[in-house]
Amino acid sequence: MANFSKSSVPRFAVEVYQNEFLPEGGREVNAIVTVSSTGGGTQGSGTRHTYRAGEAPDAAVVVMVDCSGSMEYPPTKMRNAKDATKAAVDTLRDGVSFAVVAGTHVAKEVYPGGGRLATASPETREQAKAALAKLTSGGGTAIGTWLRLADRLFDSGDAAIRHGILLTDGRNEHESAEDLRAALDAVDGRYTCDARGVGTDWEVKEVTQIASALLGSADIVADPAGLAGDFTRMMEAAMGKEVADVGLRLWTPMGAEVRFVKQVAPTVEELTGRRTEAGPRAGDYPTGSWGDESRDYHVCVEVPAASVGQEMLAARVSLVLPPAEGAEGAPQTLAQGLVRAVWTDDMAASTSINPQVAHYTGQAELAQVIQQGLDARKSGDIDGATAKLGRAVQLASASGNADTAKLLAKVVDVVDAATGTVRLKAKVTEADEMTLETRSTKTVRVKKQQ
Structure with missing residues (x-):
């Protein structure tokens, strides 16, 4: 791993946002996991990163x-x-x-x-x-x-x-x-x-x-x-990257099953199929290198059905750093958070969707319908393209994703953003279409609840 003094190692934090309440028999648990890395060797806010002697990562x-x-x-x-x-x-x-x-x-x-x-x-x-x-x-x-x-x-x-x-x-x-x-x-x-x-x-x-x-x-x-x-x-x-090979480790209890794990900010990135086993009921998902930054992940776990009044740990989410190449020892746990499941007969509690989960579910759909809409447009399916890109305009507007909304407006004429009513533009430059497709997975962060 990187060579730095203890004072320069970035500090990781994990925050879990979810509605842990499920109706009787409910099985699907969704959570947004925010991972933040702060500190490390960076000093000040200039473009060049400076480090004290011996602290710069290899x-x-x-x-x-x-x-x-x-x-x-x-x-x-x-x-x-x-x-x-x-x-x-x-x-x-x-x-x-x-x-x-x-x-x-x-x-x-x-x-x-x-x-x-x-x-x-x-x-x-x-x-x-x-x-x-x-x-x-x-x-x-x-x-x-x-x-x-x-x-x-x-x-x-x-x-x-x-x-x-x-x-x-x-x-x-x-x-x-x-x-x-x-x-x-x-x-x-x-x-x-x-x-x-x-x-x-x-x-x-x-x-x-x-x-x-x-x-x-x-x-x-x-x-x-x-x-x-x-x-x-x-x-x-x-x-600005200060630590490499950080893994998102997901432990689930007996009977629980991971449905998906995806990064949802700053871009949508599917990680489910990239799991590597990490011991009994645990698996690691790659996140790459980190500097001073924050990313959001959507974790969905299916748990065994239970009765009202029961509760369980649905998943433990950890950030882990493997030992240096050639070195022995267990991975270092940098931070962790817990995903819970609580069964209730309170309908208001069990049917409420956590704002973070709702927001990023919409952002993932936004990325998907843009790709589908552009593919339909290229194949000559005008109705399909209009429907998908109209839905994209609706989602971008509702979530406040202004950058994506501007890119969409170069491909469609927006009649009513709230309802997703659009018309395909007759002429679209290749650069505008390619920009929308390339940047379709970029998301906007959810506004934190005060």
């Missing part, structure tokens, strides 16, 4: 830049990609390990070369930027080879926090979907990766698949001129 970053032939059309695209990567290199904290990879139908090391990582310093940053200036475009696109080379480079060092940044401008045409999936499976859990699509000639589902599998963010940079700012923000976020 971190490594590999930037994968698309250098395929399409990056030359228009020529400003390649120039902006180089400038963005230079800006990311400038944002590296001294002492962080890093490398730059050029991606085409094969993956090539740009800097430092020799199958290794460089250590960030004023000198190596300048060397990396000089190497980037010589990059040229040409060839195809096989993203799986880029991801595998990044993994080998990370393996040449021993950093605990490993973060990739991947930029592509086109479809992954020089390897099969199975090849990409195999590469993602091979590097799963070995590093996190943010993925970006520049322009409008790439495939949204490919970019979001990469980010989802590697627990990173996905976004569109429709105008290449925006790359430098986006790369800088991504690198700043990566530099």
